[in-house]
Amino acid sequence: AQKVTQAQTEISVVEKEDVTLDCVYETRDTTYYLFWYKQPPSGELVFLIRRNSFDEQNEISGRYSWNFQKSTSSFNFTITASQVVDSAVYFCALTGDEGIQGAQKLVFGQGTRLTINP
Amino acid sequence: DGGITQSPKYLFRKEGQNVTLSCEQNLNHDAMYWYRQDPGQGLRLIYYSQIVNDFQKGDIAEGYSVSREKKESFPLTVTSAQKNPTAFYLCASSTGYGEQFFGPGTRLTVL
Numbered sequence: 001a002q003k004v005t006q007a008q009t010e011i012s013v014v015e016k017e018d019v020t021l022d023c024v025y026e027t028r029d030t031t032y033y034l035f036w037y038k039q040p041p042s043g044e045l046v047f048l049i050r051r052n053s054f055d056e057q058n059e060i061s062g063r064y065s066w067n068f069q070k071s072t073s074s075f076n077f078t079i080t081a082s083q084v085v086d087s088a089v090y091f092c093a094l095t096g097d098e099g100i101q102g103a104q105k106l107v108f109g110q111g112t113r114l115t116i117n118p
Numbered sequence: 119d120g121g122i123t124q125s126p127k128y129l130f131r132k133e134g135q136n137v138t139l140s141c142e143q144n145l146n147h148d149a150m151y152w153y154r155q156d157p158g159q160g161l162r163l164i165y166y167s168q169i170v171n172d173f174q175k176g177d178i179a180e181g182y183s184v185s186r187e188k189k190e191s192f193p194l195t196v197t198s199a200q201k202n203p204t205a206f207y208l209c210a211s212s213t214g215y216g217e218q219f220f221g222p223g224t225r226l227t228v229l
Binding site: 004009035037042043044045046047050091103104105106108109110111 | 148149151158159160161162163166167168174176206208210212216217218219221222223225
């Protein structure tokens with residue numbers, strides 16, 4: 001069975017600090033995909049990144065960066081120089097190669113509530 | 119603008135009633151999904167559909183039903199058999215293994 005664990009339930013930092021959100025996953029599939037989504041107070045999930053299991057290169061997008069390590073089954077997310085607008089709930093998610101064409105069954109972690117204080 | 123719309127935003131239901139949540143997308147995506155989110159928890163998959171006239175149960179399908187008569191539409195009915203329906207419901211769509219795009223959600227409260 002697939003599982004995603006986000007051990008940090010809540011994180012609170014002061015603006016401009018760097019913050020890392022942890023994500024650990026479990027899967028028996030050799031091909032799988034990892035995602036990060038942001039859920040602002042409005043409730044709608046916003047896609048941040050998708051990574052497949054064969055691509056372990058780290059990704060950087062502005063102040064956001066992701067560290068994918070298959071050896072530790074982790075896909076951590078770092079926000080550099082955090083801003084108040086980064087306050088949200090962040091979800092890590094996983095889908096495997098279940099042989100289903102055209103659809104994916106995402107398994108979500110519990111989410112980490114990030115609060116950036118001015 | 120392309121996107122996913124869900125209606126209503128807030129829905130109140132009396133115990134014993136069935137209610138239907140609407141989800142429409144104009145992204146031309148083949149796959150559509152329904153998730154349930156409870157406070158402080160992640161999303162759990164209720165139903166998903168790969169193509170028109172086909173849908174599959176997710177992890178928590180009991181007490182729910184869906185239909186997929188049109189590519190653009192994937193309504194979810196919360197039946198009276200659902201023991202604890204109060205939750206936030208999110209609809210999503212995708213193409214293949216691309217990322218899922220989510221709607222704004224419907225907050226259902228049982229009175």
